[in-house]
Amino acid sequence: MRRASWFNITSLTLGFAFLYLPMVLLVFYSFNSSKLVTVWAGFSTKWYGELIRNEAFLDAAVVTLKVAVISSTLATILGTMAAYVLVRGGKFMGRTLFSGMVYAPLVMPEVITGLSLLLLFIGIGLDRGVLTIVLAHTTFSMCYVSVVVSSRLVTFDRSLEEAALDLGCSPFDAFRLVTxxxxxxxxxxxxxxAFTLSLDDLVIASFTTGPSSTTLPIKIWSAVRLGVSPEINALSTIMIGVVTVGVIAASLISKHRTVKAQHDLQAAERGTS
Amino acid sequence: MSQTNFSPWDDPNGKPLIRFDNVTKKFGEFVAIDDLTLDIYEREFFALLGPSGCGKTTMMRMLAGFEDPTSGKMELAGKNIAGIPPNKRAVNMMFQSYALFPHLTVWDNIAFGLRRGGASKQQIEKRVEEMLTLTRMTKFARRKPHQISGGQRQRVALARSLAKAPKLLLLDEPLGALDKKLRQDTQFELMDIQESTGTTFVIVTHDQEEAMTVASRVAVMDEGRIIQVATPDRIYEAPNSVYVADFIGDVNIIEGTVKPAGEDLYYIDWNPNQAPLLAASERPFSDGQTAHLAIRPEKITISAEQPVEAKNTAKGSVLDIAYLGNLSTYYVQLDGGQVVKAQTANTRRLSRRSITWEDKVWISWSATAGVLLDR
Amino acid sequence: MNIRRFILIAVPYAWLLALFFIPFFIVFKISLSDLALAIPPYSPTVKDGIFNMLSAFDFENFTFLASDDLYWKAYLSSLKIALISTIFAVIVGYPMAYGMARAPDEWRPTLMMLVILPFWTSFLIRVYAWVGILSNEGLLNQLLLWLGLIDAPLTIMNTTTAVYIGIVYTYLPFMILPIYAALDRLDESLIEAAEDLGCSRTKAFWLVTVPLSRNGIIAGCFLVFIPALGEFVIPSLLGGSGTLMIGKVLFEEFFNNRDWPVASAVAVVLLLILIVPITLFQRNQQRQAEADT
Structure with missing residues (x-):
């Protein structure tokens, strides 16, 4: 049995304080009634009200969500295909180039990805706007999707697909019904x-956006360059809140599943001895 | 064991269900199957036995359609099956890992293949119920694979692969994942199901006991070749090579030089300190040829005094005794250094037995107890 | 080859060729083109400008980069900042990963979630959170003044120190996770064996635990170092005008000076610098994968 030593408890406490204190303070000061963010002047939700009435932010949020939904869906389809090709595709011409192109964007600095895409869009005369951001986001986030999916495919028991073929499935049906x-x-x-990457991206969006389509990170960026503003604190709090609720809910669901599976297994072993 | 009169392989007019004709399979430079020819007959329970890497799994995967032979011909019921994809073959396979679809219930797993075949809903239902009854899984039809035990999963995998009533069922180490006790029970269950459905079974295993128990014929493989194909008793009693004798069960191998000693009888000079051994062999040997005498430990008698009637005797001392409960194996070091294993059934209680460590003993066996082998 | 397989391979392949490979090639080619041919964006002939740039060929931009010490300094200072931040990230991350690996089993999923949660939170917001803390009238200075530890506010904001803090803070999970994975796999009986053979606790830690988690540390270092090198947001927001980092220089060269060929050349050199750590990182991952099997 492991016991937590004082050293370990201290390092974990300090470490997590470092990770979380800035965000806690951000949330805390979003309820500050003063315009001066670092001076506490009493509880208020007025900045949330201001935020909701700020149409520029709302428009940016709509554009951001639209881009994120479309690009992450496209990225998931393309990324899953790419992962399948990499793990199960066998040999084909240019395989090395293909796997290089799948992994390179993961380590490519955003400024370079953004710059190169912008030059392409100008080169082919594509007007910059929602479409170009979607193309850019799809390209780099499909690589992340393909890493996630291919790491699952690698551990996937290949005999399940073979069993499906053996039982009369065509290769496509085996993928659709089993894999x-x-x-x-x-x-x-x-x-x-892919969705969060798209929501979060500032650099690539700055390069590929046009004047009519400002995303939320670009909007936040231009605001925070001028310093701390309570409105941005309020917006950050909302975003942090959504993510926290989502992640906690997801982990509770997966924990519930694991516990249930273990329970089922124990019941099964008991029932047949 | 197998039915007494069932031996289609001895019938010169018998038509095999499966025919391997000079089949070779290479993976790059590696030769997995080396020019192999083999017939398997309808209703057989055929076992491919060998160490891992001997090519037995490759043979099975070629039958299922996951691999194509590099050269040679493979026939199923008289038709060449090379190049036909697995989903178009009347062959089903039970996977070593069972490969049960984790997202489907037991019922849907069994129905999976039937649905691909385009059977009507009633037909599917009827067939699934039949399979559930056959494998005694009716109670668990609505469960998912992770909600049943290992032995139950094995039965579902069997039901699923039998549901389409294949001409040939392939079983890849079907009992490998079960513990020993359950494995023994399941072996008999498999044999019953094989007999009642009349399906031809080909089983791959590295467990010689399992192969001997279930199979009508056993093929012992090594390095992509078949060393011997025969019924389990022939494999055990009349192995055709030292490899087979050594692979199946426990054996003493004594190497020596042959000298003819009458019709089908030979002397073997094996040790200057010991008298030559006498062995019967239908296989002819020439004078002076090197040969190996293979004798099973249970065919060797151990005694404190020199036996009078035995054809072969040797003197030695007890080096070690392995007590196995029902049996005891004595490791006897002969004068001259060689260690021979002799096995006796423990029909008496321990305290009453007379031989112990360091005792001088005699071992003996008859002329027909061993098999004389040239390789 | 059947048609389905062809489509499966061709679609993602074509996408990546068109939107990753070709743009990258354009950057490479423009970096070799003449400054004079560069035409600012939004001009009607911009499209022709690109093609002009593609057809020209000289090394002028690279000799320009080499001669102007702004770029030299920016590359060197990026390397220095990335390196120092990585070292700090090890110092902060290792004890955390160690504490997690030694924590009771029932805590671990929660601790794990706490490390991963910041991944899902907006990067920009997490960097922004430090602005309010580090500025002259910020919370840290208020606290230190209140405690009486300092008499006058410290200047942290708009210095390299702020950039270090920002990088360590945002990339800390990248450091913790691989080290934790390595420590988690470590068989505890090895440490007991070391103690049994006469090591003290500390000695067992240095002689057994640290060497066996080496691959995790190396992986974590690369995962922090590589993105830190090309970082733009953190130095722009926390580092102020005094901090030189190449990602920032590239961004400014492009948007403020509109000098595309030089921006492209900056990008190409940055990539060349990145190839070294990326190759080393992949080799480390491969070695680890081989050791696992």
Whole structure:
């Protein structure tokens, strides 16, 4: 049995304080009634009201969500295909280039990805706007999706697909009826990852956006360059809140599933001895 | 064991269900199957036995359609099956890992293959119920694979692969994941199901006891070749090589030089300190040829005094005794250094037995107890 | 080859070729083109400008980069900042990963979630959170003044120190997770064996635990170092005008000076610098994968 030593407890406490205190303070000061964010002047929710009435932010939020939903869906489809090709595709011409292109965007600095895409869009004369951001986001987030999905596919028991073929499935049916339902959790987390990456992206969006389509991070960026503002604190609090609720709910669901599976297994072993 | 009169392989007019004709399979440079020819007959329970890497799994995967032979011909019921994809073959497979679809219930797992076949809803229902009854899984039809035990999963996998009534069922180490006790029970269950459905079974296993128990014929493989194909008793009593004798069960191998000693009888000079051994062999040997005498430990008698009537005797001392409960194995070091294993059934209680460590003993066996082998 | 397999391979392949490979090639080519041909964006002939740039060929931009010490300094200072931040991240991350690996089993999923949660939170917001803490009248200075530890506010905001803090803070989970994975796999009986053979606790830690978690530390270092090198948001927001980092220089070169060929050349050199740690990182991952099997 492991026991927590004082050293370990201290390092964990300090470490997590470092990770979480800035965000806690941010949330705390979003309820500050003073315009001066670092001076506490009493509880108030007025900045949330201001935020809701700020149409520029609302418009940006709509654009951001639209881009995120479309690009993460496209990225999930393309990324899952790419993962399947990498893990199960066998040999084909240009395989090395393909796997290089799948993994390179993960380590490519955002400024370079953004710059290169902008030059392409200008080169082919594509007007910059929602479409170009979607294309850019799909490209880099499909690589993340494909990493998530392929790590699941690698551990996937290949005999399940073989069993499906053996029982009369065509290769496509085997994927549709057996592989996809089993790897679905990985595909869903890939989608969520792509979605948050898109929501979060500032640099690539700055390069590929046009004047008519400002995303939320770009909006936040131009606001925070001028310093701390309570409105941004309120917006951050909402975003942090949504993520926290989502992640906690997801982990509770998965914990519940694991516990249930263990319970079922024990019941099964008992019932047959 | 197997039905007494069932031996289609001895019938010169018998038509095999499966025919391997000079089949070779290479993976790059590696030769997995080396020019192999083999017939398997309808209703057989055929076992492919060998150490891992001997090619037995490759043979099975070629039958299922997951691999194509590099050269040679493979026939199923008289038709060449090379190039036909697995989903178009009347062959089903039970996977070593069972490969039960984790997202489907037991019922849906069994129905999976039937649904691909385009059977009507009533037909599917009827067939699934039949399979559930056959494998005694009716109670668990609505459960998911992770909600049943290992032995139950094995039965579901069997039901699923039998549901389409294949001409041939392939079983890849079907009992490997079960513990020993359950494995023994399941072996008999498998044999019953094989007999009642009349399906041809080909089983791959590395467990010689399992192969001997279930199979009508056993093929012992090594390095992509079949060393011997025969009924379990022939494999055990009349192995055709030292490899087979050594692979199946426990055996003493004594190497020596042959000298003819009458019709089908030979002397073997094996140790200057010991008298030559006498062995009967239908296989002819020439004078001076090197040969190996294989004798099973249970065919060797151990005694404190020199036996008078035995054809072969040797003197030695007890080096070690392995007590196995029902049996005891004595490791006897002969004068001259060689260690021979002799086995006796423990029909008496321990305290009454007379031989113990360091005792001088005699071992003996008859001329027909061993098999004389040239390789 | 059947048609389905062809589509399966061709669609993602074509996408990546069109939107990753070709743009990258354009950057490479423009970096070799003449400054004079560069035309500012939004001009009607911008499209022709790109093609002009694509057809030209000289090394002028690279010799320009080499001669102007702004770029040299920016690359060197990026390397320095990334390196120092990585070292700090090990110092902060290792004890946390160690504490997690030694925590009771029932705590671990929660601790794990606490490390991963910041991943899902907006990067920009997490960096922004430090602005209110580090500024001259910020919360940290208020606290230190109140405690009487300092008499006048410290200047942290808009210095390299703020950038270090920002990088360590945002990339800390990347450091913790691989080290935790390595420590978690470590068989505790090894430490008991070391103690049994006469090591003290501390000695067992340095002689057994640290060497066996080496691959995790190396992986974590690369995962912090590589993105930190090309970082733009953190130095722009926390580092102020005094902090030189190459990602920031590239951004400014492009948007403020509109000098595309030089921006492209900056990008190409940055990539060349990145190839070294990326290759080393992949080798480390491969070695680890081989050790696992």
């Amino acid at each position: 996809l339902p089993i790897i679905a959790p990985a595909v869903i987390s890939g989608w969520l990852l």
